Amino acid sequence: MKLQSFEEYPFVTGGVCAAQGFRASGVCCGLKHQALSCVTEQAAEANLPEDDAPKKNDLAMIVSDFECSAAAVYTQNKVKGAPILVTKEHLKNGRAAAVIVNSVNANTCNADGVEKANKMCELAAEALDLQPDDVVVASTGVIGQVLPIEPIEAAIPALTKALSYHGNTEAMHAIMTTDTREKELAVRFQIGKKTCTLGGMLKGSGMIHPNMATTLTFLTTDCAISPAMLQQALSDVVRVTLNRVSVDGDQSTNDMVCIMANGMAENKEITDENADYAAFRGALYAVMLNLARLCAADGEGATKLIECVVTEAASEQVAETIAKSVIESSLFKAAMFGADANWGRIACAMGYSDCEYDVNKVSVDLASSKGRITVAKNGCGVPFSEDDAKTILLEDEVQVLISLDSGDASAIAWGCDLTYDYVQINGDYRS
């Protein structure tokens, strides 16, 4: 997948460590070996990982050299992971200095979930000489299995020791679950005469759906910005990026997007909606747009990224509702896997979306780097070459371009195709 670039925001390497003053680390503490036994009779027993096990990282830390403004957006699922509850509490003051996050186990639907999430914050705080409420905690993985705290506790010294200004990739590996691609990036930008950097990493492949934060995403920046403006920018950008990604329509219980800003770029702190804020928001958009696209392209089992662009809508709400409905349709997604220009499924998915539009004014084009064809006009099919359509749809980035001919609002949503591999991955996720 090609990143979408913006002239004022050149890409730089380093992910969550790209901005000044952020260290990160990732280790394998061995949670994978605990996963299934936790709901059996051996739930209480904590076994260390066996020596011959693959050492995929499962525990990560991100630490700022200075305390940060911090903001977050959370899942809207009523069933919330315990780490969400604890982090919400810790971010009430808009300040944070570190993140601790594990994969494999979501620490959700467990009677001792909050206790364990608090313990993770205490362990991190103690090792980093911080207060527990300076720590953001997150977990991702299987829901409803007791989180064994012992492997995490045992790994804290190694995790702390591994902290590095180049530890971004090790940290990113630790939050990956069924992800097949690395998802981190950063951009550089100017605030006045100061050069700032904003970077992030994202985990997310399945159980991904709009109307929520979607996935675990951690962002860091050295820009100076108040907690209130940071929250405003984050909420605003999430709305048009991660909230418009759907892989499978399932909203996770543990989603969180968290951003920390430590001010080390020494720009004048952004405290209201001025030009500096616009520049900062642009950087956040450049990073999150591409993380969202990477997330959709790496949807579980996906072979292609699908971008649905709805234009000439009466309102952004209508455009967004229709774009999301199309990328969420299982039938449409399966057709995209088969590179089958079955556009009737697009019309169908538009028709059951919860908004008003004139079905007789709809036109639909399909496009990719191989070309663009019109498949419907005025709500009806038009003749097109099946061969051309196949050529276009065989690409790994496909666009569905819908015009409603009813106004000038627009919206984009991102999804992926539905494949055998999605079923395979999710048929036995826990083992």
Place this chain on the structure above:
Amino acid sequence: MKLQSFEEYPFVTGGVCAAQGFRASGVCCGLKHQALSCVTEQAAEANLPEDDAPKKNDLAMIVSDFECSAAAVYTQNKVKGAPILVTKEHLKNGRAAAVIVNSVNANTCNADGVEKANKMCELAAEALDLQPDDVVVASTGVIGQVLPIEPIEAAIPALTKALSYHGNTEAMHAIMTTDTREKELAVRFQIGKKTCTLGGMLKGSGMIHPNMATTLTFLTTDCAISPAMLQQALSDVVRVTLNRVSVDGDQSTNDMVCIMANGMAENKEITDENADYAAFRGALYAVMLNLARLCAADGEGATKLIECVVTEAASEQVAETIAKSVIESSLFKAAMFGADANWGRIACAMGYSDCEYDVNKVSVDLASSKGRITVAKNGCGVPFSEDDAKTILLEDEVQVLISLDSGDASAIAWGCDLTYDYVQINGDYRS
């Protein structure tokens, strides 16, 4: 799949021909060979099927010996097939005498759709010596391709000639698309001293979702009942049967459930909500409940029927919303395919359903003919045997039993697992 039986409503054979005075027929008119060429340059040319083609029926007729009370429930998709618009018009007077229906092509999103649907009614009426508005018309198949009327017109004499009091199965075969199982049944019941019969056939495997009529279903009865009461019974029973089935979350553009009652059982006509009405509604429920279960069990690619039963809810609305959310979750459906007791996905799907309930009072059991186990209580996981869970989930009928401990309302929804075959079937549906 075992049919669910009710003592007062014994099953009888005959499907839509089980009731007195209904004949049916089905033929292959050759629409399959037209499907793909319709959007190409050859759209206008009507080719007859080749001799070596498989002769799956694609055109059916159902005719009553006497004019009937008639009622229908339609898709709620804003994009409606042309036959839906025409049938709605014809049923305004609550009367009908015949049905003509084709598969392969949905006659939807076509500029000449209404014209073609009207033509189908005219052809049937002429052959049967009826008025066009006595005829119900329906189409199912690919959306957005011009319906070639010539093969239908050419087949009318054969279709009419084949009409028989035992033609139910031929007719049923004609409405099947990706269906792999025959779906027809009938029950006998008493209204006063008169014996009545009610039977039906259903087509539907993919693009199946609640909040609408779902699928094509045709029902016939010799019971005497007014159009108004017939409509009331149908709408009421659809709500708790077909509207609680989901295969893939996609609401079709062409769904219709239609019932015709010709009064030949000579019972006193049912004109209000009396005991006779209750008996009739019971028969309709017995038939439609089982058609709904057959529909879910035959979901595209499905290997098992999943029944989600929500009890002790504060309201039926809450119970229904949660039951539907669970059976619609792609992640849960994939786990069921893998016979993986990943109940966290059930909790997750409940949590993002659009209703209020106490997440800390939820208990979840999994059951089948092989036993029943509790996997969660008070919103948290409880230890269970993975082996027992696997044994239960490997059956072809699985129940998810959810208690909300908040009232005495309940609801059931039906779905199926998500499999490789769903993807395969829908990756290239049109060819």
